[in-house]
Amino acid sequence: MAQVLAPISAALAALGRPVLASLAALGRMTIYGAQTLGHIVRPPFYGREFASALLNVGWLSLPVVGLTAIFTGGALALQIYAGGQRFSAEAVVPQIVAIGMVRELGPVLVGLMIAARVTSSIAAEIATMKVTEQLDALVTLSTNPMKYLTVPRVLAGFLCVPLLVGIGDIIGIMGGFLVATGQLGFNPASYIKNTVDFLQTADVVSSLIKGAVFGFIATLIGCYYGMNSGRGAQGVGGATKGAVASASILILAANFILTSVLFGS
Amino acid sequence: MITLSGVHKTFGPNAVLRGVDLTIDRGTSMVVIGGSGTGKSVLLKSILGLVTPDKGVIALDGQDVRKAEREAFLARFGMLFQGGALFDSLKVWENVAFRLMRGPLARPKDEARETAIEKLRRVGLKPAVADLVPAELSGGMQKRVGLARAIAAEPEIIFFDEPTTGLDPIMSGVINELIREIVVEMGATAMTITHDMSSVRAIADNVAMLHGGVIQWTGPVAEMDAAKDPYLQQFIHGRSDGPIESVR
Secondary structure, eight states: OHHHHHHHHHHHHHHHHHHHHHHHHHHHHHHHHHHHHHHHTSSOOOHHHHHHHHHHHTGGGHHHHHHHHHHHHHHHHHHHHHHHHTTTOGGGHHHHHHHIIIIIIHHHHHHHHHIIIIIHHHHHHHHHHHHTTHHHHHHHTTOOHIIIIIHHHHHHHHHHHHHHHHHHHHHHHHHHHHHHHHTSOOOHHHHHHHHHHHOOHHHHHHHHHHHHHHHHHHHHHHHHHHHTOOSHHHHHHHHHHHHHHHHHHHHHHHHHHHHHHHHOO | OEEEEEEEEEETTEEEEEEEEEEEOTTOEEEEEOOTTSSHHHHHHHHHTSSOOSEEEEEETTEEGGGSOHHHHHTTEEEEOTTOOOOTTSOHHHHHTGGGSSGGGOOOHHHHHHHHHHHHHHTTOOGGGGGSOGGGSOHHHHHHHHHHHHHTTOOSEEEEESTTTTOOHHHHHHHHHHHHHHHHHHTOEEEEEOSOHHHHHHHOSEEEEEETTEEEEEEEGGGTTTOOOHHHHHHHHTOSSSSSOSOO
């Protein structure tokens, strides 16, 4: 009996170990997030670092977000038109592009682009600071690294990413508009009217809420992995890789949860 | 006065410090020597609270450092890190004036910059260096900027972590001379960790040798050469034969 159960037990243990490790890591990230929130409301505040984070997270992400959105919006219009033809529903292109971009693709793609561009850069920067003892130097200079490095970045992510999502939504709809009017023969005026008439305030608000949550996750995870990186170049590489993978998965999971909460009923 | 009593620190299976007892008198310069990986940096970081000892007591002027108010405690220290640890995103003068622009020692920006330039001059750097970023400096210049940052707020106690590692002999001599001059001039208590014997002779009032997780020998630098301790003699003469195993 024991001989039969041994391989099953080993397989379950092999499955359980990474699950437990992931849950433990998620717990540590949650504690780190709670500590960050605690520091956000308590002085000292580092205005210059916050301004620099706004520039890096927000302004410098605009080109990536814009290009991602315009191509996605264009491709979405083509797909919906081709699919809609199968049951004579080509006319819904403006409505589906609008709702698809605003409710789902805009926030998720912007979130993933931020994870790729911002999370990786934050993780690599802070991990390098750790490896080169700059974090220790901050402490000896009476500066809390969490206040100086994490809080400005997380706050910038929380505030900037909803704006980026809003801009991405508009550019994505514009991409659909350009393809639909330039290639698929839609009337520009009626395309815009259909888009505006169809979208509801709740769609836009949900998009911005998702953006704020994804911005918080992307920047927090970058800081967490940077602060907890291993030694040397391999440590920096591992922190960057882990940060991008974790942020992407957490953004997709959060998207599912938020969609369920906001639109589940 | 800094006092360490029975300080232990273990990382996983590796017991780095196994009961370190050491006293650094006010206004003196203590140099801790020992081979690579013997825990010199851990010892120094334990005093600052960057590493938490598993056991033992570290006291500053009789007060347990764990019970000290953190900001006031750290304000008494300046530290030169091995690689400089300069902040890449800040200009040289902003690195030097970091402590002077934040927290209880904050002062107007112009005044902080003025002080930073004065400290840069003190370590032999021209004011033009102030507006460069650390990546534009040589290793020796980065050490000097790190030294200027360590003394910017005129701390009572200064720590130097491997101040001459990676520098050529001439630059090492310059840094050693600067450290000695500054420590004497400021009347500061200094603790240096190094395995560079020319640094030891240039900087130290007292020497402590860390080996096997404990202080193997300690005494005035003038008595170091005549000491009978075989570990110390092997180390200061750089011999491969002796009680210290060359393969670890």
